[in-house]
Amino acid sequence: MSVSDSEKETVSKFVSIRKKFILRISIILTLSFLMVLSVVAVTNYEESKRSLSKTEQSIRDSLIAKGRTLSINNSQALKGMAEDNAFSAVQALVTATVSDDEDIVYGIFMDADRVPWTIANEDTPDGIVESYAELEDEASVWANQLSQPDYQLYKEGTIELYEFAAPVVVEDEVLGTIRYGFSTAQMHEALESAFSAARQLLIQTLTMLGAVGVAALSLGFFATKKIATNITTPIGMLMGAAETIAKGDYDKEIELESNDEIGLLAKNFDTMRLTVQKKVKDLGELNATGEILAVLLDQSKALEEVLQRMHRHTNVNRGSIYLARDDNSFELKSYFPEFPNTNDRGPKVFAYGEGILGTAAKEKSIIFVENTSEDSKYSDFEGNADGKALICIPLVDNEIVIGVINLSGEVGEVSFDEADYEFASAIARLLVTTVKNIRMREVIEEQNRTLEQKVEARTAALQEKTDDIVNMMQNMHQGLFTVQDNLTIHHEYASYLETIFETNRIADRNVMDLLFSQCDMGSDRLDQVETAILSLVGEEALMFSFNSHLLPLEYKATLPSGCEKILALEWDPMVVNDLIVKLMVTVRDVTELKELEHAAEEQKKELAIIGQILSHGASKFRQFVQMSRKFIKQNKSLILTAEYQDDEVISELFRNMHTIKGNARTYGYNYITNVVHDAETTYDRLRKADQPAWGTNLLLKELDAVSRWVNNYVEIAESKLSIQIDESDDSSSESVALGVDLKPVENVLGQLQTLLKNSDLKPELRKVIEGSSSELSKIGAKPLENVLSGVIQSIPSLSKELGKPNPEFCIRADNLYMKPSSFPLLNNVFSHIFRNSLDHGIETPEERIQAGKKAEGTLYLEAECDEKDLVLTVGDDGSGLNVERIKSKLLDQGLISPEQELNQDDISRAIFTSGLSTAKQVTAVSGRGVGMDAVKKFIEQQGGEIDIVLKQEEQEHGPFIPFDLKIKLPDAMFYAA
């Protein structure tokens, strides 16, 4: 028996069966032996004890008989001696009796009064009594009252003492009592020796029994050991075999022949070994099959492999596998072995539930038929009359049959037991998994192929697009690039950009650097552009509408070659997910285009100027030019020479410029109007500022611009229209109108005037001279309407500019001729006045209709004259003067106190004071509050007067008061017909 140490350790406190067996048998034998021994000993002991007690009783009985006899005999013998009072005889008898018998310890004779006559014992062998006193002890008292002989047992410690007493009766009188004490010592001695002999015998018996027992035990031990070994040796063998199997070795057969239970056990054990061996082999086969199937990519190969495997396993010689089709039938997919003609082999296709294969599929369970000829259900299948073994294994995946394996072989050859069912099921499961995997892989591969094709197609399309874009980028005649965040230019850009910017250093360059390193924009503007770009890229698309207006659309760039180009930019956001990821910038070189445009613009301008000059005729133009030049000259000298830039100087500068503007506006010389307006604006600012910042250079520059534009007009007039402008300052020259040169006439007139200044002149002569000069002065005189024709003609265009309908204009100036000397004054004055009326006097059509007036306003000019005076009344049917506003203006300027009521003088003063305008808005037409003071100044310089006449003292219509202007002109300026 070999039990490995490790196993002994696993079983806690291992004790072998043999040891246990021997130990138990030994214990039982020993215990039996001891029991026999004790029974023998106890029996023996009891026996000797009983015989001893019998012996003791018989000794005691003989002792008692001896004592009674002695005491009775002595009592008879003593009768006489007692009657005779023979002390000595009594003494001698008792003494002799005591000494004769070893058993007698003492002898006493006492009289009836318990007085001892003699006491014989070991101490007093002669029986002499020393004192004849009555005996008082218990035994003496007992013996004294006896009438018959009797005995009594006394015990003193271990000593037993029988006292025999007998009364000595003589004639019915008790003379005394004889007493003998008998000791049991002799008896005990005898008993002791008897007991000793019995014990000796017991010991002998026991010793003999012990020897016999030991011999029996030894014998028993060896016998037991032999039996134990006989039992445990086969068990040890089985254990060894189990150990071998546990180690995985199933090949070692268990060789144990025995006709008992052990033999049976060994046989069963070997059967078990064989079953396990088969299972392990099957498992190994399954694993191997699984491994092979796992790597197979081809379904038919997998099917073939399974058939081969089943052939080897079950010893079938033919096999086929059918797989399910969509129409619930099964189709032959693989067979074994190869047959040239597949028609020879069973059905190629069968339906669900049809035949044995269909049944296997339907029932989803393996069918094994040992002999088809013996089973009527299957005999006709495959048309094979000869019997054969048949195995049908359904291939089931999640309760769905995907196929059936069909195997057949010779009857008796094919083995298919319980374990093979399991093997076949496992193989079927493996095959199902494999087939599924292969199909899935095919699907995936198919998908991958489709995907690859798609990717290829997309890639090709993308490539085509990319190529197109690259081509476009290379060949387009525009610069195109994108700006990324951090302002860099994306490396994909249109090649033409290199041509435009004369560099190939564009990719990844800072956009500001590329576009604007040399340009006509200031650093502040560029900073703004940069900020705007940064506030767009990476921000929400909405930001483009917020900030794109800051991106320049056209600018002038100076390129490395020194060439200047005008570049047009277009900015577009590239939006992804509502975020501006890039800015797309298109650059076009528009230099040539601009030059052409510029030339066209110049031509257009020239044509416009020609049109403007022609619209009012050469003479008006000439007048305008002369007037303008006069004022320009005046302003120039004012700017250069004025020591103090006081209000007066500034006002004069402003008035002059305002007059030029007014006239230019009147005649529609628009280019001049614009430039004059700028100069006027500067003056206006100076006029209104507390501390005027006088910039001589700026003022001269602006004046120069005005002058240049006037000269442009003159140049065009001279070159294109052959209108000659007289360079002289004399504003009264009017050669074209009369067709004659008025200059000589004017010279004569001048001389005549000088003459008239001489007070020494004779009255007749003076009268002649006055008459002559009066007549001469009439040369070139015209009706007022004609003089003002230019101004009157400008009314419609002016109205249009102000967004008002053309007003009705009424003029009544009968029999009145204005002399040439008055022309400039009249033109200047009325261009101002009419403009004021149109702008501020006449309301908008809506206001007018609301006030119950017709939409168009009315301007009127009436002249009343006699020989000496001319009064021109001018006015409109507008809202009138806003007195409240005038008042508040005056209050603001501290010219009146709040309580003060305005009278006509105050209003008049206010109207004709520099810097007052009641217009809500400064327009290009009027409204700067100068105008009326200029008008007044002109008129007064020429010896005339102007005043305002309020038409209503009462304020009936709110703050507005209608008014007229009355202008008186000196008689030198007109004559009445």
Next chain:
Amino acid sequence: MSQILVVDDSITVRNEVENFLKSQDFSVVTAVDGKDGLEKIKKDREIKLVISDVNMPNMDGLSMVEHIRDELGNKTVNIIMLTTENDPQMKTRGKNAGVKGWIVKPFRGENVVDGIRKLVGG
């Protein structure tokens, strides 16, 4: 009615923006600095859009935005900053605080009105 809050310490800018927005029929509330702006938005939950300057006394615009988002927990109001600078740190800070975008000064009403209408929602 949804409101627009205009925050700028410059009365000129404030008036210009306010006048323009009012001319476009928006309802406008103004504030003179970040602190004032924060008070106004606390009181008026109808404010749908804040147009704010960056550099202001007492509390700058970005701090105000951070307070609106964190302290008031108002994550929905759209905020647009008016700026002249292009400091990337400022932009990042603004983005983190949930600034919708930047209008580069000068404010030109006609260019931004459509966008503002979208942001205010009407």
